[in-house]
Amino acid sequence: MKPIFKRAVIAGVGLIGGSLAIAGKKAGIFETVVGLGRTKATLNRALALGIADEISSDMEQALKGADFFFIATPVESIISLCIKAVPFMEKGCVVTDGGSVKGKIVRELDAALPSYIKFVGGHPVAGTEKSGPDSAFATLYENRYTILTPTETTDPTALNRVTKMWEAVGSKTVTMSPDEHDEALAVISHLPHLAAYALVETLGKTDRNGEIKKFVAGGFKDITRIAASHPEMWRDIFEMNKGEVLRSVTNFEASMAGFKKDIENDDFGSLLKKLENAKNLRLAIENQ
Amino acid sequence: MKPIFKRAVIAGVGLIGGSLAIAGKKAGIFETVVGLGRTKATLNRALALGIADEISSDMEQALKGADFFFIATPVESIISLCIKAVPFMEKGCVVTDGGSVKGKIVRELDAALPSYIKFVGGHPVAGTEKSGPDSAFATLYENRYTILTPTETTDPTALNRVTKMWEAVGSKTVTMSPDEHDEALAVISHLPHLAAYALVETLGKTDRNGEIKKFVAGGFKDITRIAASHPEMWRDIFEMNKGEVLRSVTNFEASMAGFKKDIENDDFGSLLKKLENAKNLRLAIENQ
Numbered sequence: 001m002k003p004i005f006k007r008a009v010i011a012g013v014g015l016i017g018g019s020l021a022i023a024g025k026k027a028g029i030f031e032t033v034v035g036l037g038r039t040k041a042t043l044n045r046a047l048a049l050g051i052a053d054e055i056s057s058d059m060e061q062a063l064k065g066a067d068f069f070f071i072a073t074p075v076e077s078i079i080s081l082c083i084k085a086v087p088f089m090e091k092g093c094v095v096t097d098g099g100s101v102k103g104k105i106v107r108e109l110d111a112a113l114p115s116y117i118k119f120v121g122g123h124p125v126a127g128t129e130k131s132g133p134d135s136a137f138a139t140l141y142e143n144r145y146t147i148l149t150p151t152e153t154t155d156p157t158a159l160n161r162v163t164k165m166w167e168a169v170g171s172k173t174v175t176m177s178p179d180e181h182d183e184a185l186a187v188i189s190h191l192p193h194l195a196a197y198a199l200v201e202t203l204g205k206t207d208r209n210g211e212i213k214k215f216v217a218g219g220f221k222d223i224t225r226i227a228a229s230h231p232e233m234w235r236d237i238f239e240m241n242k243g244e245v246l247r248s249v250t251n252f253e254a255s256m257a258g259f260k261k262d263i264e265n266d267d268f269g270s271l272l273k274k275l276e277n278a279k280n281l282r283l284a285i286e287n288q
Numbered sequence: 289m290k291p292i293f294k295r296a297v298i299a300g301v302g303l304i305g306g307s308l309a310i311a312g313k314k315a316g317i318f319e320t321v322v323g324l325g326r327t328k329a330t331l332n333r334a335l336a337l338g339i340a341d342e343i344s345s346d347m348e349q350a351l352k353g354a355d356f357f358f359i360a361t362p363v364e365s366i367i368s369l370c371i372k373a374v375p376f377m378e379k380g381c382v383v384t385d386g387g388s389v390k391g392k393i394v395r396e397l398d399a400a401l402p403s404y405i406k407f408v409g410g411h412p413v414a415g416t417e418k419s420g421p422d423s424a425f426a427t428l429y430e431n432r433y434t435i436l437t438p439t440e441t442t443d444p445t446a447l448n449r450v451t452k453m454w455e456a457v458g459s460k461t462v463t464m465s466p467d468e469h470d471e472a473l474a475v476i477s478h479l480p481h482l483a484a485y486a487l488v489e490t491l492g493k494t495d496r497n498g499e500i501k502k503f504v505a506g507g508f509k510d511i512t513r514i515a516a517s518h519p520e521m522w523r524d525i526f527e528m529n530k531g532e533v534l535r536s537v538t539n540f541e542a543s544m545a546g547f548k549k550d551i552e553n554d555d556f557g558s559l560l561k562k563l564e565n566a567k568n569l570r571l572a573i574e575n576q
């Protein structure tokens with residue numbers, strides 16, 4: 001494939017940034033990948049793994065001549081890192097991010113960035129519970145969706161190039177408003193994580209002598225696997241998407257309360273109807 | 289291995305019963321396996337797959353000469369099926385079940401069965417979301433726990449033989465009271481299923497135009513996979529374990545409310561502490 005970007009700077013060469021680097025180089029869409037980060041050991045590891053062609057802890061050096069900047073750092077540092085990079089970015093540089101919350105990021109960057117920097121809010125909906133350069137792999141984005149959240153200030157050419165980039169690494173793309181994104185992610189990702197943490201906390205409350213956890217079945221492990229992911233990262237997501245997370249929690253609480261009421265009232269016909277509806281929706285998702 | 293039982297009658301030759309039949313025959317602990325059921329097509333399939341050596345829809349015929357009876361039917365029919373079988377069971381026949389609720393089953397069968405029938409309540413904590421003879425496989429119980437729930441009326445020799453039988457097919461065994469079992473299963477299985485159904489219902493409420501479900505990520509699929517299992521089966525489990533399920537839902541609601549309050553109050557330090565505790569408990573489960 002013809003290169004889409006000549007000098008691609010990737011801040012954060014872990015699972016998200018590292019996988020884009022590997023897949024993008026494989027697809028031939030980046031001429032040079034520059035790994036930007038603060039931790040020397042991580043950068044050296046990314047270089048050793050072939051994720052980056054160059055590494056740097058210096059923004060000015062990394063961004064010199066760059067036509068693409070992907071910010072794949074933890075979600076709460078994306079805004080500040082991008083604003084700090086403004087003085088070092090070339091005119092016309094295309095900037096996108098991998099943050100799993102979009103409203104706050106897109107609003108603040110749209111307001112703060114000069115018009116010659118072409119920012120496109122993005123979120124590749126993919127991941128594992130692992131992190132760091134060693135967790136990166138070329139096929140992470142294959143057949144996953146990347147949600148792009150253009151606004152009226154987004155440059156159409158930049159949007160087009162970022163779209164092509166994600167599609168080149170195997171991702172499907174979809175556009176929606178930052179707020180629609182945050183509502184959707186609250187319900188498909190943020191709420192389920194919170195529920196998984198709550199299920200584990202509930203087990204902890206019940207398992208006073210530590211016996212129950214011995215024979216935990218596969219179902220519990222599957223449903224709570226995501227509760228083994230980074231607490232700090234999730235705290236930040238819940239903080240940045242506070243409004244939508246609270247709304248989805250309220251909707252979820254209403255569902256649980258509806259189930260509970262049916263059980264309390266021995267209205268198992270009503271409960272069955274709800275379970276059947278949920279099963280059908282779940283099957284529709286699986287067959288999507 | 290020396291046979292533990294000569295004529296093993298298995299009511300319900302699907303995932304649970306069929307897998308015990310296959311694994312038990314492989315281990316040499318059953319001389320003859322008799323598949324008992326109402327649906328001819330299912331029985332014929334079990335025969336064709338080699339799950340059963342004989343099949344029958346007639347209790348009297350099946351149980352004649354049987355020294356072992358495993359009731360692996362849906363949980364709500366275990367009690368009635370067992371009581372209906374009493375006139376046809378040989379003296380000393382060892383009876384156990386695979387029901388995922390124990391209190392109600394063990395109480396009612398302990399009261400109803402004559403003392404010459406040796407009933408041991410049991411629950412192999414294993415399964416997949418599939419069912420039917422074709423879903424059965426020899427290694428289903430390997431490294432899983434089977435919980436046995438003896439009471440003061442349980443015959444120690446029968447308990448010993450049932451224990452040996454489960455261990456012969458690769459299962460670890462643990463004993464506890466029926467009520468302890470139901471409390472444990474409520475929190476590790478019944479509550480998570482209810483939460484999975486509620487998460488899917490919440491998605492349905494939010495996804496008014498059906499767009500969101502398109503890009504559902506792996507995390508949501510993992511956590512809600514169990515919501516694709518049988519609604520009728522789960523309705524019955526929630527009904528039979530009503531008390532413990534409601535208690536676990538109440539505990540879970542308190543956990544969710546605690547998280548929600550932290551988010552509402554911007555007390556992300558408190559939230560982080562809760563997430564970290566849950567993560568640590570989850571890792572302890574994984575490393576068990």
